[in-house]
Amino acid sequence: MVRLLTKLFRCGRLLCTCSLLFGLEQSALGAEPVVVTYPKLDGGKAYNNRLAYFESLLALALESSDLPFVLKPYGLPMSNADRNRQNLQQRVYDVAWIHTTPALEGSLTAVKIPLMKGLIGWRLMFVRAEDVAAFQQVESVEDLGNLVAGQGYDYPDNSILTAAGLELRTGLHRDNVVQMLLKNRVDYFPRSITEIYDEWSLLGEPGLAIEQHLVLRYPSAFYFFVRRGDEQLATALTKGLRTAHENGSFDALFMKHFGEYIRHSNLERRKVISIPYPRLDERVEQDKDGYWYKLKDKRAAPVAHR
Helix, strand or coil: CHHHHHHHHHHHHHHHHHHHHHHHHHHHHHCCCEEEEEEEEECCCCCHHHHHHHHHHHHHHHHCCCCCEEEEEEEEECCCHHHHHHHHHCCCCCEEEEECCHHHHHHCEEECCCCCCCHHHEEEEEEEHHHCCHHHHCCCHHHHCCCEEEEECCCCCHHHHHHCCCEEEEECCHHHHHHHHHCCCCCEEEEECCCHHHHHHHHCCCCEEECCCEEEECCCCEEEEECCCCHHHHHHHHHHHHHHHHHCHHHHHHHHHHHHHHHHHCHHHCEEEECCCHHHHHHHHCCCCCCCCCCCCCCCCCCCCC
């Protein structure tokens, strides 16, 4: 009887093991890919390069994770951060790249790896052509405080600039702010180095120039955001971005899209005016993995908030 029970036990254990292996095999073979929906935006000539980068980086991140996936675009016009937040919360799509703010990080799940390596916070300036020489005398935040910056009314970095004591006047959109500049209502219009050259070729306004002496720098980032509770996608994106960064494919894609802008900007020859942003300064200071873009000569090191 004991031998019979032992034999049955062994057979049963073997059957259980075989069933488990068979189940795992079936699961692997029959695993349905996760459909990941993202906003397919129409940004026009000025933003198509940046949008193409975000789409490619999303695909790279998921390909570099262990998540089987299918990307599905959801077409819509350019939308602001609040609309993206609502669309994510209402499950219109699953992931979006958004310029981060404390409010967004409080209502969505952020994958806190800067998609553009913080380059969105490196700002050249549109100025009036007649004022280019005068800007050679600007050397500090205090000097800029004597001038008026133009910004869109809903730009997420408005609070960063006003906290530094800079005066702003806002317009409805980019072209409106350019007209404010040309009509002497503002003195400069800061734009990321990832967008100013494409905007320059698009606008073609007589009397408009790109200032050649300065670069504003403050910590600012686009992150991938997903709705709260979608831990599977957040985890996959985090793992994929880290893997792509470690094997060099992240940086290769970044330089493919933005390397020419960086070279054309001659950042090493410009006066860097660093504007503190305490919420992100610490992340840049602790960035030992190289996620944030830095100048080699350290002139753009984070500035302590006073």
